[in-house]
Amino acid sequence: MRKPAALADRAAACGLRPVARGALAIVHASKIADNPDNPGALPVPPDSELSMPVVMSRLLLYVRDVALLKSFYQTHFGFPLSEESENEWAVLKAGAIELALHRVGEPWRERPVHTSTSNAKIVFSLDSGLTELREKLVRAGVRMRDVKRYEGFAQLLCDGEDPEGNVFQLSQAD
Structure with missing residues (x-):
């Protein structure tokens, strides 16, 4: 190592x-x-x-x-x-x-x-359960934004921040 x-x-x-x-x-x-x-x-x-x-x-x-x-x-x-x-x-x-x-x-x-000053975003893909994971993170005190969907984009998306303010996104394909 x-x-x-x-x-x-x-x-x-x-x-x-x-x-x-x-x-x-x-x-x-x-x-x-x-x-x-x-x-x-x-x-x-x-x-x-x-x-x-x-x-x-x-x-x-x-x-x-x-x-x-x-x-x-x-x-x-x-x-x-x-x-x-x-x-x-x-x-x-x-x-x-x-x-x-x-x-x-x-x-x-x-x-x-x-917080939220980085120009980078870490994206984590899920097969299912994005809404449930978001709710679990919210209950744990993690800063999370609303679930969103963009027209013409077959994905559910949700951004959050880790304890040091690094932005991550949860992404779930339809």
Whole structure:
């Protein structure tokens, strides 16, 4: 397992840096399109300089309280823990993609938390039960918006916020 400091160094080398509330970084891995372990790999476009297809494997959130968010996503969504460095780093299996929680650096830990200011949204798909899950989350004190539907879009949708204000969406196809 990589140490959180090594991950932060790699993120910095790529020009990524945490911000006050939950910057989002996407970490990807190259996979061969015909790999039976990864049937979702996308083919490389013919004009690409890549020699292999690229797929998204992990979504990383910089957070203030790793234990709080780990508990939130495990309790409300049932995501199992796959990797952890206590209070610094946790990785949860969220279907085909992992949700990684990385503690922000010292300079950002004491800054005020601003909810709903991110330009990113984490989307979780459900086969059924969106309305019931929303009600369960509301009863647990999670900030949730109303269920909505857009004309011409065969989905029920509902946005919410985790304890640090990261916006997530529940999506259920008709």
